[in-house]
Amino acid sequence: MKYMIMMFGGLGAATQNRSPEWIAGMHQLLMKLDAELKESGECVASDALADPSQAKTVRFVDSAPVPTDGPFAEVKESLAGYWVVEVDEERALQIASRVVGYTEYPMEVRRIMEHSAQP
Amino acid sequence: MTGQQEVEDLLREFAPQVLAALIRRYGQFDACEDAVQEALLAATRQWPGEGIPERPRSWLLAVASRALVDAWRADSARRRRETAAALDPTDRAPAAGLAAHLIADLAGGDGDDTLALLFLCCHPALSPPSQLALTLRAVGGLTTAQIAAAFLVPEATIAKRIVRAKQRIRDAGARFELPGQPQRTERLGVVLHVLYLIFNEGYTTSSGPVLQRADLIAEAIRLTRLLHRLLPGEAEAAGLLALMLLTDARRAARTDADGRIVSLADQRRDLWDTAAIAEGQAILTQTLGSGPVGPYQLQAAIAALHDEATSAAATDWPQILALYDVLTAIAPGPVVTLSRAVALAHVHGPRAGLALLGTLDTDGRLAHTHRLEAVRAHLLEQAGDTTAARDSYLRAAKMTASLPEQRYLELRAVRLHQPRPAQQPDQASHRTP
Numbered sequence: 158m159k160y161m162i163m164m165f166g167g168l169g170a171a172t173q174n175r176s177p178e179w180i181a182g183m184h185q186l187l188m189k190l191d192a193e194l195k196e197s198g199e200c201v202a203s204d205a206l207a208d209p210s211q212a213k214t215v216r217f218v219d220s221a222p223v224p225t226d227g228p229f230a231e232v233k234e235s236l237a238g239y240w241v242v243e244v245d246e247e248r249a250l251q252i253a254s255r256v257v258g259y260t261e262y263p264m265e266v267r268r269i270m271e272h273s274a275q276p
Numbered sequence: 277m278t279g280q281q282e283v284e285d286l287l288r289e290f291a292p293q294v295l296a297a298l299i300r301r302y303g304q305f306d307a308c309e310d311a312v313q314e315a316l317l318a319a320t321r322q323w324p325g326e327g328i329p330e331r332p333r334s335w336l337l338a339v340a341s342r343a344l345v346d347a348w349r350a351d352s353a354r355r356r357r358e359t360a361a362a363l364d365p366t367d368r369a370p371a372a373g374l375a376a377h378l379i380a381d382l383a384g385g386d387g388d389d390t391l392a393l394l395f396l397c398c399h400p401a402l403s404p405p406s407q408l409a410l411t412l413r414a415v416g417g418l419t420t421a422q423i424a425a426a427f428l429v430p431e432a433t434i435a436k437r438i439v440r441a442k443q444r445i446r447d448a449g450a451r452f453e454l455p456g457q458p459q460r461t462e463r464l465g466v467v468l469h470v471l472y473l474i475f476n477e478g479y480t481t482s483s484g485p486v487l488q489r490a491d492l493i494a495e496a497i498r499l500t501r502l503l504h505r506l507l508p509g510e511a512e513a514a515g516l517l518a519l520m521l522l523t524d525a526r527r528a529a530r531t532d533a534d535g536r537i538v539s540l541a542d543q544r545r546d547l548w549d550t551a552a553i554a555e556g557q558a559i560l561t562q563t564l565g566s567g568p569v570g571p572y573q574l575q576a577a578i579a580a581l582h583d584e585a586t587s588a589a590a591t592d593w594p595q596i597l598a599l600y601d602v603l604t605a606i607a608p609g610p611v612v613t614l615s616r617a618v619a620l621a622h623v624h625g626p627r628a629g630l631a632l633l634g635t636l637d638t639d640g641r642l643a644h645t646h647r648l649e650a651v652r653a654h655l656l657e658q659a660g661d662t663t664a665a666r667d668s669y670l671r672a673a674k675m676t677a678s679l680p681e682q683r684y685l686e687l688r689a690v691r692l693h694q695p696r697p698a699q700q701p702d703q704a705s706h707r708t709p
Contacts, residue, residue, distance in 0.1 A: 168682070177690045177693075184536065211674065
């Protein structure tokens with residue numbers, strides 16, 4: 158089974174009132190976890206997205222697609238990065254919990270659909 | 277069993293020689309390059325287990341020739357099916373016979389072949405990504421899979437890039453020969469640029485867990501060393517080699533144990549590679565003044581001044597600024613201006629540097645990149661304007677698409693949040709939250 162574990166938010170807002178030690182600790186946790194998941198073979202893919210302030214949203218306006226500056230969702234709800242892991246649900250939740258335990262900020266765990274018919 | 281490294285070293289050395297021998301006989305760069313790649317793959321599979329053959333170059337030639345003949349047969353069989361034409365019996369010549377002719381060719385092969393190959397792969401008709409991929413495969417002797425791993429893209433992407441590159445070379449009517457003057461100087465410029473791009477691809481992203489990037493640096497240095505040996509009189513080829521050595525010498529100190537970026541001023545200088553620095557300096561000393569001074573020699577001279585300083589404070593900034601002045605005169609550009617602003621700030625104060633940066637705000641090439649904003653943040657911090665510096669760091673962090681850079685910039689921004697002396701990162705650990 159594959160799950161996508163998603164982080165949300167943009168730079169600045171979530172970290173504004175945090176100490177440099179706290180931020181450094183978060184960076185360290187994310188790098189360590191990423192390395193662990195790759196080392197164990199559980200990680201299928203992982204990426205961080207550039208800040209939502211750099212995003213463009215294409216909307217359908219006056220019967221034509223029009224790109225505009227800015228993210229689709231609010232910055233704090235904007236996707237910031239993800240892991241795709243091949244594990245059972247319990248393990249996926251455990252991975253997300255390690256990050257949330259530090260950041261105190263919610264993460265979403267979603268099952269990825271199979272391309273084949275399920276037995 | 278034979279060491280993987282030993283096999284790869286041999287393959288990388290022989291790949292361009294074998295390819296050149298095939299091309300000189302058959303003239304089809306496209307098909308010959310595919311055949312050599314097949315031979316390299318076969319060697320990668322067989323040599324580590326069975327041992328390196330007694331005459332590895334002849335072995336590669338024989339296998340590549342066989343692959344070439346097989347490809348032609350498949351090709352003509354297809355054509356025969358399509359056109360129902362009779363097959364010319366002469367193209368059934370056994371591959372072993374072909375190889376025997378080729379081995380004679382190889383004996384006469386010299387560095388000019390490798391040079392001609394390099395010029396062909398760095399043909400101006402190709403896009404830079406194609407030039408890089410083709411150079412690494414045809415001259416560097418890397419497999420498609422290795423190149424894909426180094427550039428962090430799927431193998432199929434590199435394979436397609438190479439097919440398209442060879443098609444463009446054919447369409448452009450490019451020939452396997454050394455270009456004559458006056459094109460040669462211009463074409464050499466492209467070759468140097470491609471080698472520098474390979475180096476930078478490895479260097480700017482070698483932080484973090486992506487270890488294979490170091491391979492790109494090693495390969496860029498190896499190919500530039502080869503070019504310098506073949507063209508010892510070209511001052512800029514020597515300059516580029518010196519620049520790579522003097523820059524790469526600092527690699528171990530560029531990131532900390534956690535993979536985080538360490539700025540030049542904060543680097544542990546005892547981690548710098550003194551042998552690489554000495555070699556770079558020696559090449560530079562031999563080269564400067566031997567020919568027209570160019571951008572690579574100047575950048576190497578600047579790197580050498582950084583490497584020679586025993587501490588960040590001991591850096592000879594006036595001399596560095598003077599070199600940037602010359603660089604601005606012969607090869608102006610926004611990136612040079614950006615670096616010059618840093619030197620200017622060290623010599624004449626941060627406000628002078630900031631004023632020069634201001635001239636870049638209207639330059640479309642750099643105005644909206646994180647690099648300009650990051651340098652501005654550093655200079656604002658030096659000037660003691662912590663509020664503006666923090667905003668600039670954060671803006672730069674939002675603009676960058678590099679994760680290690682983003683983390684570095686975010687951390688610098690947060691450090692300025694609570695007012696405290698900026699230049700002493702150690703203080704952080706003594707602070708009580």
